[in-house]
Amino acid sequence: MSGAAQVEIVEVGPRDGFQSIGPLIPTPTKIALIEQLHAAGIRRMETTSFVSASALPQLADAPAIVAAVARMPTLDSQVLVPTARHAERALAAGARHLSAVLSVSERHNMGNVRRTPMESVADYTQMVAMMPADASMRLNLATSFDCPHVGRIDRDAVLALLEPLVAASADVEIALCDTTGHADPAQVRGLFAAAADRFPQVRAWAFHGHDTYGLGAANVLAAWDVGIRIFDAAVAGLGGCPFAPGATGNVATEDLIWMFDHMGVETGIDLQKLVDAARAVAELPGAQVGGRVRQALGARACLAAS
Amino acid sequence: MSGAAQVEIVEVGPRDGFQSIGPLIPTPTKIALIEQLHAAGIRRMETTSFVSASALPQLADAPAIVAAVARMPTLDSQVLVPTARHAERALAAGARHLSAVLSVSERHNMGNVRRTPMESVADYTQMVAMMPADASMRLNLATSFDCPHVGRIDRDAVLALLEPLVAASADVEIALCDTTGHADPAQVRGLFAAAADRFPQVRAWAFHGHDTYGLGAANVLAAWDVGIRIFDAAVAGLGGCPFAPGATGNVATEDLIWMFDHMGVETGIDLQKLVDAARAVAELPGAQVGGRVRQALGARACLAAS
Numbered sequence: 381m382s383g384a385a386q387v388e389i390v391e392v393g394p395r396d397g398f399q400s401i402g403p404l405i406p407t408p409t410k411i412a413l414i415e416q417l418h419a420a421g422i423r424r425m426e427t428t429s430f431v432s433a434s435a436l437p438q439l440a441d442a443p444a445i446v447a448a449v450a451r452m453p454t455l456d457s458q459v460l461v462p463t464a465r466h467a468e469r470a471l472a473a474g475a476r477h478l479s480a481v482l483s484v485s486e487r488h489n490m491g492n493v494r495r496t497p498m499e500s501v502a503d504y505t506q507m508v509a510m511m512p513a514d515a516s517m518r519l520n521l522a523t524s525f526d527c528p529h530v531g532r533i534d535r536d537a538v539l540a541l542l543e544p545l546v547a548a549s550a551d552v553e554i555a556l557c558d559t560t561g562h563a564d565p566a567q568v569r570g571l572f573a574a575a576a577d578r579f580p581q582v583r584a585w586a587f588h589g590h591d592t593y594g595l596g597a598a599n600v601l602a603a604w605d606v607g608i609r610i611f612d613a614a615v616a617g618l619g620g621c622p623f624a625p626g627a628t629g630n631v632a633t634e635d636l637i638w639m640f641d642h643m644g645v646e647t648g649i650d651l652q653k654l655v656d657a658a659r660a661v662a663e664l665p666g667a668q669v670g671g672r673v674r675q676a677l678g679a680r681a682c683l684a685a686s
Numbered sequence: 687m688s689g690a691a692q693v694e695i696v697e698v699g700p701r702d703g704f705q706s707i708g709p710l711i712p713t714p715t716k717i718a719l720i721e722q723l724h725a726a727g728i729r730r731m732e733t734t735s736f737v738s739a740s741a742l743p744q745l746a747d748a749p750a751i752v753a754a755v756a757r758m759p760t761l762d763s764q765v766l767v768p769t770a771r772h773a774e775r776a777l778a779a780g781a782r783h784l785s786a787v788l789s790v791s792e793r794h795n796m797g798n799v800r801r802t803p804m805e806s807v808a809d810y811t812q813m814v815a816m817m818p819a820d821a822s823m824r825l826n827l828a829t830s831f832d833c834p835h836v837g838r839i840d841r842d843a844v845l846a847l848l849e850p851l852v853a854a855s856a857d858v859e860i861a862l863c864d865t866t867g868h869a870d871p872a873q874v875r876g877l878f879a880a881a882a883d884r885f886p887q888v889r890a891w892a893f894h895g896h897d898t899y900g901l902g903a904a905n906v907l908a909a910w911d912v913g914i915r916i917f918d919a920a921v922a923g924l925g926g927c928p929f930a931p932g933a934t935g936n937v938a939t940e941d942l943i944w945m946f947d948h949m950g951v952e953t954g955i956d957l958q959k960l961v962d963a964a965r966a967v968a969e970l971p972g973a974q975v976g977g978r979v980r981q982a983l984g985a986r987a988c989l990a991a992s
Contacts, residue, residue: 561982564948565907594897594941594978597904601871605911635900642870672900676867 386646388424388610389633390586391417393661394445395426395460396630397618399438403666407441411448413661417615418455420653422633425449426479426612429460430470443473450474458518462493463500464507471512478511479555480504481520484538485527488559492522497541505548518553519545520588524571526562535571539578550581555612558599561592565602573606586610589631591617591670596631597639611636616658617670632671634658652677692952694730694916695939696892697723699967700751701732701766702936703924705744709972713747717754719967723921724761726959728939731755732785732918735766736776749779756780764824768799769806770813777818784817785861786810787826790844791833794865798828803847811854824859825851826894830877832868841877845884856887861918864905867898871908879912892916895937897923897976902937903945917942922964923976938977940964958983 394414398405414427427449433440442459449457458477461467467478482500483489489497504519511517524538538556545554556571568587576585587603589596589612600611613636619629634654640647651673658674661667700720704711720733733755739746748765755763764783767773773784788806789795795803810825817823830844844862851860862877874893882891893909895902895918906917919942925935940960946953957979964980967973 562948564945566949591900592978592982593944594938595903595945597901598907598945601904601907632900638899639870639901639904642868643872672898676898 384644384646386609386648387604387636387640389422389636389647389649390424390426390458390610390612391422391615391633392426392588392612392630393417393614393616393618393633395429395439396612397614397616397661397667399429399436400619400629400668401438401664401666403664404438405664407444407448409664410441410445413657414445414449414455415452416657416660417654418452420657421647421649422654423454423648424456424458426460427457429462430466430473430475431460431462442470446470446473446475460520461507463495464503464510467507467510471510471515476512476515477518478507478515479518479520480507481522483522483527483559484533484541485523485530487529488523488527491529498544501541501544501548504545508549508552517549517551518555518586520555520557521545522557523559524556525558525567526560528560532562535567535574538571539574542575542579546579546582550579551583553584553586553610554582555586555588555610557588557612558590561590561595563589563599564595565598568599568602569606572603572608576607584610586612588612590619590629591631591635597635600631600636601639615654616661616667616674618661618667629668629670632658632673634673635671638673690950690952692915692954693910693942693946695728695942695953695955696730696732696764696916696918697728697921697939698732698894698918698936699723699920699922699924699939701735701745702918703920703922703967703973705735705742706925706935706974707744707970707972709970710744711970713750713754715970716747716751719963720751720755720761721758722963722966723960724758726963727953727955728960729760729954730762730764732766733763735768736772736779736781737766737768748776752776752779752781766826767813769801770809770816773813773816777816777821782818782821783824784813784821785824785826786813787828789828789833789865790839790847791829791836793835794829794833797835804850807847807850807854810851814855814858822859823855823857824861824892826861826863827851828863829865830862831864831873832866834866838868841873841880844877845880848881848885852885852888856885857889859890859892859916860888861892861894861916863894863918864896867896867901869895869905870901871904874905874908875912878909878914882913890916892918894918896925896935897937897941903941906937906942907945921960922967922973922980924967924973935974935976938964938979940979941977944979
């Protein structure tokens with residue numbers, strides 16, 4: 381026995397969270413929050429995304445973020461890149477951990493990058509080929525469970541798309557993403573078990589979930605039960621849509637840390653420091669927040685009957 | 687195979703939820719909401735509690751509620767009774783399904799009924815003996831996981847208290863209650879597995895959970911995984927403490943129905959009608975609500991990147 385079980389949390393608030401916030405967050409504020417999260421024990425973070433500045437002005441400061449995190453040697457910073465062209469820019473800016481993203485749903489992928497999924501596979505293959513020896517890759521497979529346009533995604537469609545992706549490289553961490561929060565625990569278990577069984581050569585699997593329907597933690601638990609040990613989460617449950625008050629964001633990092641702490645799983649993260657960071661994030665103008673632990677901790681105890 | 691898996695939901699909003707609301711809810715409003723929940727497919731409900739009217743003025747209309755639900759023959763209505771004296775009153779009012787409650791934590795039980803747990807066991811035994819042949823009993827074991835005064839409850843303490851309780855009667859449904867919401871999925875699995883193993887003669891086990899730290903659905907999933915099929919929940923996640931804005935209430939019924947529907951488990955409940963009821967409940971003056979599905983359904987879809 382090597383000791384307690386461990387879980388690896390990838391904090392995606394600075395990317396998936398911040399991009400949902402309308403008012404521009406000053407770059408020094410972003411860097412200070414990234415530092416605060418890192419000081420709470422976060423060791424992996426999706427810190428920004430290289431996308432069109434006109435499409436997503438909030439992340440137009442990606443090069444400055446990459447430069448700033450380069451001064452945090454113990455932080456594994458990954459940046460999202462939707463195409464090989466964006467990957468080139470990210471690598472040129474000094475990023476050494478890229479998150480490619482493509483969508484199982486053709487309509488969703490067309491909306492994001494004006495390519496069919498198979499066109500994105502070709503682009504991804506090109507991206508893999510251009511990676512320097514000192515860089516690493518994570519692949520986010522969006523709409524692996526459900527698509528906002530076409531609804532539930534068939535498991536076989538995910539497995540079929542994984543074939544050429546895994547053929548391009550197995551030395552990649554692949555995140556199956558519940559983009560809409562519609563996934564349920566049975567679906568999560570089924571897909572991860574099938575994917576790991578079909579593609580045992582993949583370096584690692586991760587789960588990226590949203591808490592839209594209150595199943596954020598339950599879906600993480602379901603993935604944990606079938607052996608998944610890497611989870612995306614956003615501090616304060618950031619990531620909601622400004623046009624849909626109920627469509628909440630990523631599962632809250634502090635809720636997951638609370639759960640794993642209580643289950644005796646090592647997270648390496650200081651919950652109280654993380655909650656302090658979550659409170660700071662929740663005060664950002666325009667932030668759509670979620671999660672429970674941030675509010676529950678510090679609230680006066682109430683003596684319920686049962 | 688007898689078809690799809692089934693789950694039994696016990697709606698506790700009219701008891702555990704309403705008791706947390708300060709402003710008195712008019713009795714006809716309560717009855718209308720009970721009827722609306724029943725029309726949504728709810729077949730079991732904790733509709734009220736017989737307690738001291740001075741301690742809990744909100745539930746002083748218990749006899750009127752019992753009389754009203756007697757006119758709903760397809761609703762299995764249970765009423766909470768903390769002592770045999772209250773059980774007498776409930777039976778006299780016509781209630782035929784009682785929920786006894788006692789607490790594993792001595793300090794919590796003393797606070798509720800000024801008895802030690804063993805004194806409550808004696809009282810419970812008396813209650814079992816007074817039950818008419820046409821009545822049935824459910825036992826709520828409060829603080830089975832955690833106590834607001836003393837923290838985590840040891841599994842062995844729960845099992846030890848169950849010994850005389852099960853000896854009093856095994857023809858009882860026993861709910862292990864996460865009173866504070868501090869339970870985690872590993873603890874839930876461990877306790878239910880141990881209890882069912884030690885006391886196979888018990889008619890049925892149920893789980894009563896709160897969503898204080900965002901683990902409401904995850905803990906239900908954990909109990910489901912070890913064979914539990916009866917769950918308490920409150921519409922709109924009612925049950926928070928008016929003095930602690932973050933200390934949210936029971937797991938939201940509509941969130942559980944969403945989860946089980948998506949997992950292919952039969953609930954017998956119409957989600958849209960239930961959400962309509964949840965919205966009505968959320969508008970009660972003084973209501974502390976939670977859950978996600980009520981807000982997420984009907985919100986404009988947002989096209990997230992991953």
